[in-house]
Amino acid sequence: MNKNSEPTIHDIARELKISASTVSRALNDNPRISLKTKEKIKAIADSLGYRPNTLASNLRNKKSNTIGIVVPLINRYFFSSVISGAEDVAYKAGYTVVISQSNDLAAKEINIVQSMFSNRVDGLIISIAMQASTFEHLKLFRKKNIPLVFFDRAVPEIETDKIVVDDFAGGFRVTQHLIDQGYKRIGHLAGPQNLMIYLNRKNGYMEALRKNGIPFDESLININRLTSEDGVAATQYLMSLPHPPDAIFCGNDTTALSAMIYLRDKGIRIPEDVGIVGFSNEPYSKVVSPSISTIAQPGFEMGQKAAELIIRKIENNERTYQTIVLPTELIVRESSIRK
Amino acid sequence: MNKNSEPTIHDIARELKISASTVSRALNDNPRISLKTKEKIKAIADSLGYRPNTLASNLRNKKSNTIGIVVPLINRYFFSSVISGAEDVAYKAGYTVVISQSNDLAAKEINIVQSMFSNRVDGLIISIAMQASTFEHLKLFRKKNIPLVFFDRAVPEIETDKIVVDDFAGGFRVTQHLIDQGYKRIGHLAGPQNLMIYLNRKNGYMEALRKNGIPFDESLININRLTSEDGVAATQYLMSLPHPPDAIFCGNDTTALSAMIYLRDKGIRIPEDVGIVGFSNEPYSKVVSPSISTIAQPGFEMGQKAAELIIRKIENNERTYQTIVLPTELIVRESSIRK
DNA sequence: AATAGATATGCAATCGATTGCGCTTTATAA
DNA sequence: TTATAAAGCGCAATCGATTGCATATCTATT
Numbered sequence: 001m002n003k004n005s006e007p008t009i010h011d012i013a014r015e016l017k018i019s020a021s022t023v024s025r026a027l028n029d030n031p032r033i034s035l036k037t038k039e040k041i042k043a044i045a046d047s048l049g050y051r052p053n054t055l056a057s058n059l060r061n062k063k064s065n066t067i068g069i070v071v072p073l074i075n076r077y078f079f080s081s082v083i084s085g086a087e088d089v090a091y092k093a094g095y096t097v098v099i100s101q102s103n104d105l106a107a108k109e110i111n112i113v114q115s116m117f118s119n120r121v122d123g124l125i126i127s128i129a130m131q132a133s134t135f136e137h138l139k140l141f142r143k144k145n146i147p148l149v150f151f152d153r154a155v156p157e158i159e160t161d162k163i164v165v166d167d168f169a170g171g172f173r174v175t176q177h178l179i180d181q182g183y184k185r186i187g188h189l190a191g192p193q194n195l196m197i198y199l200n201r202k203n204g205y206m207e208a209l210r211k212n213g214i215p216f217d218e219s220l221i222n223i224n225r226l227t228s229e230d231g232v233a234a235t236q237y238l239m240s241l242p243h244p245p246d247a248i249f250c251g252n253d254t255t256a257l258s259a260m261i262y263l264r265d266k267g268i269r270i271p272e273d274v275g276i277v278g279f280s281n282e283p284y285s286k287v288v289s290p291s292i293s294t295i296a297q298p299g300f301e302m303g304q305k306a307a308e309l310i311i312r313k314i315e316n317n318e319r320t321y322q323t324i325v326l327p328t329e330l331i332v333r334e335s336s337i338r339k
Numbered sequence: 340m341n342k343n344s345e346p347t348i349h350d351i352a353r354e355l356k357i358s359a360s361t362v363s364r365a366l367n368d369n370p371r372i373s374l375k376t377k378e379k380i381k382a383i384a385d386s387l388g389y390r391p392n393t394l395a396s397n398l399r400n401k402k403s404n405t406i407g408i409v410v411p412l413i414n415r416y417f418f419s420s421v422i423s424g425a426e427d428v429a430y431k432a433g434y435t436v437v438i439s440q441s442n443d444l445a446a447k448e449i450n451i452v453q454s455m456f457s458n459r460v461d462g463l464i465i466s467i468a469m470q471a472s473t474f475e476h477l478k479l480f481r482k483k484n485i486p487l488v489f490f491d492r493a494v495p496e497i498e499t500d501k502i503v504v505d506d507f508a509g510g511f512r513v514t515q516h517l518i519d520q521g522y523k524r525i526g527h528l529a530g531p532q533n534l535m536i537y538l539n540r541k542n543g544y545m546e547a548l549r550k551n552g553i554p555f556d557e558s559l560i561n562i563n564r565l566t567s568e569d570g571v572a573a574t575q576y577l578m579s580l581p582h583p584p585d586a587i588f589c590g591n592d593t594t595a596l597s598a599m600i601y602l603r604d605k606g607i608r609i610p611e612d613v614g615i616v617g618f619s620n621e622p623y624s625k626v627v628s629p630s631i632s633t634i635a636q637p638g639f640e641m642g643q644k645a646a647e648l649i650i651r652k653i654e655n656n657e658r659t660y661q662t663i664v665l666p667t668e669l670i671v672r673e674s675s676i677r678k
Numbered sequence: 679a680a681t682a683g684a685t686a687t688g689c690a691a692t693c694g695a696t697t698g699c700g701c702t703t704t705a706t707a708a
Numbered sequence: 709t710t711a712t713a714a715a716g717c718g719c720a721a722t723c724g725a726t727t728g729c730a731t732a733t734c735t736a737t738t
Contacts, residue, residue: 006483006724009726018688019689021687021725021727022687024726025687025727034685052724053725055403055724056723056724059692059693059694059723060692060693060726061725061726066437073423075416077414080416081414083413084412084413084414084440087438088440097437097438097439098405098436099426099437100430101423101427114390118390118392118393144345284623284627287596287627288626289627289628345694348694358717358718359718360696363694363695364696364717366695367695371715392695395693395694396696398725399695399696400695400696
């Protein structure tokens, strides 16, 4: 072994005057090697401080034992929870996870995905960027038959595994809850409608109105990017209507919070004057005052499920796809309790 | 090229009846290859849908272009911010980041770090587990001269690059601020003292007391693991003292919040009866009510700096180490304003 | 003692990309 | 025209681990 280069199985082999194949087999506990030899080999390996070179092994095995995860933004509670859950499962199954964030930019997402392909990830777990519009980079994975799992934000036109929450039911429940609380004019801050999750939330909202015989008023829906700023602007707009809403179903907790702050500053009381419900159950939603009613999205669990699913696909080469819909849970807090 | 296996440079070479070396050089824009040949090669590469196999390249180059990041818990705002910042910088420099969480367990940390070594990461960025006590796994990196950067939670006995915030100054400032606000008996919830960050915060606290001529009272310091539950228990304990504190400097925002909730439930007013200051500036600290005074820790920036530093080390093989101390910023909010 | 069968190990190719060295061919200079 | 250099490209080894096939040794059986 050269100085300052790692010992390899060949160094161990030379030391014992045996072949590298034997060493390799011994270290992998291959039954073809006798126990005595194995022990000698392992002893030398230890004393040399040998560490297998995963790169070489991966190359030979055409398998990287790596799962790629792409999220819009790592630094967001829901996504970091998903990553955390997926990492947990992957680690226990002997996989490494590589992570990238698209920053919700289509171009970066394409780059990342291609780079992960070049790195020969065994599977890809992704929640697509808001801004994404073409999906050739993802179809590549399907074409090569590399397991691909969408979570939360999926692409309808790509047939593969998906893990989503029941956004429709979530939107429905939120709205029904507001109606039950006696709110009469319910506004909605909706996210980009090219993303199914936001479309479904809105549809759930509309269905609840319909079912309760409440006429649908287009002007009460404001579609935006659900940033904090958008939340303020949209709320301002809704409240300036000749006939403003007395409750707002916000597409996420970010806008729910910013709407709440805006309304409070205007002297509008929550939940007395206007009820607010968010979506996602961000950690702060339960500690702000008033606490925000919202829909819990089990991020950690989604990550676990996504990892379990993709590992199964990697190891069994199944060719059937499923869409796992996790149930939503309405968490009623102060911001929407009128009764 | 075999069916269902990726095209390689050899396939391109065969197609054009040239050698693989030429293809490799052409694709890497080596000046030794003529422009005409390069163009032909790139055209074929495109039409074949060729993607370089990074594994093979990495093996040959003894470089993985990968940076490992180990944090206690991915799913924590500060850490996910660091990861986010590091990923940003790494991505732009052409590196992939692999991420693992130790769950604050020593055993898992050791495992992860060794696995990252086997994966031949080019460098390792880590914030050590609370529970960690031996550091052989990290010394391995130093011994092999693989760049190692600690952030936030560093190991004093290992000489390497470190990126920390000025916890001492942070603790000092918090305490001085409470004193300035007229609080007389200031308690402190401290984290495990084997971690420098918590030790430094406590030392800053003590120094501020000393400088203001306030006698130090051992019983006002409670050392715990700074979980939400610990925060409640510690606060309960402090308030049950014969001479309870009128302000508490909490080692992190988690405990600050749980302390606040506990006190509120007991009918104790904040900041009138008891002042509270946290540490870390978790996102919720500014939106809860009362909002929590705290120390801002620039997580995203720390991640960026850590990545920049480690990439420089990787690419230049420098052998000098630095400790970058990022300034802390006291954010004064409602929970500690008495005047 | 001879042979089948089991046991233990080695040979050499392979995974895909890279690169030092050397061989042609063409261009330039004398 | 001949030497000389430069340009363009190929050969083959290399990175480290794996594995099908072959070989060598040993045990058991008749």
